[in-house]
Structures are given as structure tokens and as C-alpha cells.
Amino acid sequence: MKPRIAILAALPREITPLVKGWPVRKRIRNESILIAECDRAIAVCAGMGRERVTRALEIAESCGPLRMVLSVGYAGGLHAGMETNALSWPAAVVDAETGQHFACETGSGTLVTTDHVVDHKEKLLLAKLWNADLVDMEAATVAKLAQARGLPFRALRVVSDDFQEVLPDFNRFTNARGEFREAAFAGYVVLHPWMIPTAIRIGLHTARASQTMAKALRELLEQAE
Numbered sequence: 001m002k003p004r005i006a007i008l009a010a011l012p013r014e015i016t017p018l019v020k021g022w023p024v025r026k027r028i029r030n031e032s033i034l035i036a037e038c039d040r041a042i043a044v045c046a047g048m049g050r051e052r053v054t055r056a057l058e059i060a061e062s063c064g065p066l067r068m069v070l071s072v073g074y075a076g077g078l079h080a081g082m083e084t085n086a087l088s089w090p091a092a093v094v095d096a097e098t099g100q101h102f103a104c105e106t107g108s109g110t111l112v113t114t115d116h117v118v119d120h121k122e123k124l125l126l127a128k129l130w131n132a133d134l135v136d137m138e139a140a141t142v143a144k145l146a147q148a149r150g151l152p153f154r155a156l157r158v159v160s161d162d163f164q165e166v167l168p169d170f171n172r173f174t175n176a177r178g179e180f181r182e183a184a185f186a187g188y189v190v191l192h193p194w195m196i197p198t199a200i201r202i203g204l205h206t207a208r209a210s211q212t213m214a215k216a217l218r219e220l221l222e223q224a225e
Helices: 012-019 050-062 120-130 139-149 182-191 193-223
Strands: 004-009 024-028 033-037 041-045 066-077 092-095 101-103 110-113 134-136 153-161
Touching: 004 012, 004 050, 004 193, 012 033, 012 041, 012 066, 012 193, 033 050, 041 050, 050 066, 050 139, 066 139, 066 193, 092 139, 101 139, 110 120, 110 139, 134 153, 139 153, 153 193
Parallel strands: 004 041, 004 066, 066 153, 092 110, 110 134
Antiparallel strands: 024 033, 033 041, 066 134, 092 101
């Protein structure tokens, strides 16, 4: 088997438009992990956060040799230049907890990784502290893991919420496996009907972001030898 690109995402819906129709698609039931494969790539979704993305890379490695590690997913915009559905290939990734910087193969701008979903005030703080454009929860961990393995690393992010967006506290709807509890969130929205417009807007934004990512990733895979 030729080395493939590992595409690591936190949530299945982030890459569903990409992997639809791929030859092999399966789930690890006990861990709620999605695996999709084609001849040039293997995509794994294992949940949000450091531990889960580490598990995702372990699974990708167990399925054959890798030529590159690619972290993909939604991100929060940290300034006015990062509007909803804006696509970014960052040149650098920063771990907000340790201050470590990781270079990407190509790209521009900076993505900062935190251990939780940040609110509006935290976005402004992160932008100032790290001179960053985007925020996520996994890229720095993936970059560190790729570096330890001597593998090229890239990150692809699409803005699902801009810096002005006031989000619900999504952390309360994330379980220990890094899964977003959609039913719990839906129940919360029902009990707090003033949240309905926000929930609808977020759903539309993430759906568009997934399509945007899928297009960019298809172009990347078409260029891969």
C-alpha cells in the first residue's frame, strides 16, 4: 500500500460531504469513531480535544503508512477579516496552553488551539495575545504528533463562527469522548426558545463550512500523486 494522507477531524459532519461515496466507510461502535478510506487518504473522526485527536491518528496509522497528516475542521474567527465560511490554510499553529509554535507545510496566518470552546471575550484576548486569526481545539496536538513522527503537517480550517458571534456554552454539551451531544443541545434550545435563531444560524454555517472544506480537500487529493 502506498503512503496516504491522514485527514483528522473532530466531528463526522465536518467531513461527511468529502467522504460520501468513498469505497470504504465504517465505525468503531464502542468509541463512536468514523473511518473512511480511499486510495489516497484515510479520514478519521474521533471527537473533540487532544486525547481524541491523538486516538484518531493512532487509528489512521494502524491502517497503513502515511505521507502527511492533515488537521481539518471548523474554527472560530478572531478578527473582522475572518468572516463566516472563510477558508484558511494556516502557516503556523500555536498551542495556547504551552506557547509552542508549529509550522505548517504551506499557508498564511496563525491558528491558535485551546482546550475548550471559547466565548467572544476569549476570542478577542487570543487574537491580541498570539496575533492569531483563528481558534480551534485540535490542530496544535496534531502538529505536535506529526512532528514527533517526522511527517509533514498541514491544517485546513473554515470559519463556522466569526469573532462577533455570541455562542452558547457548547462545552456543557460535550461528553468525555469529545462528542457533541446534539440531542442534549436540542433539548436545551427547546427550553430556551430565544436560542432558536442562533441554533439555526450555527447549523447553516457549519453545513456551508463542511461543503467548503470538502471542495478544498478534493482539490488537494486530486493533486496528490
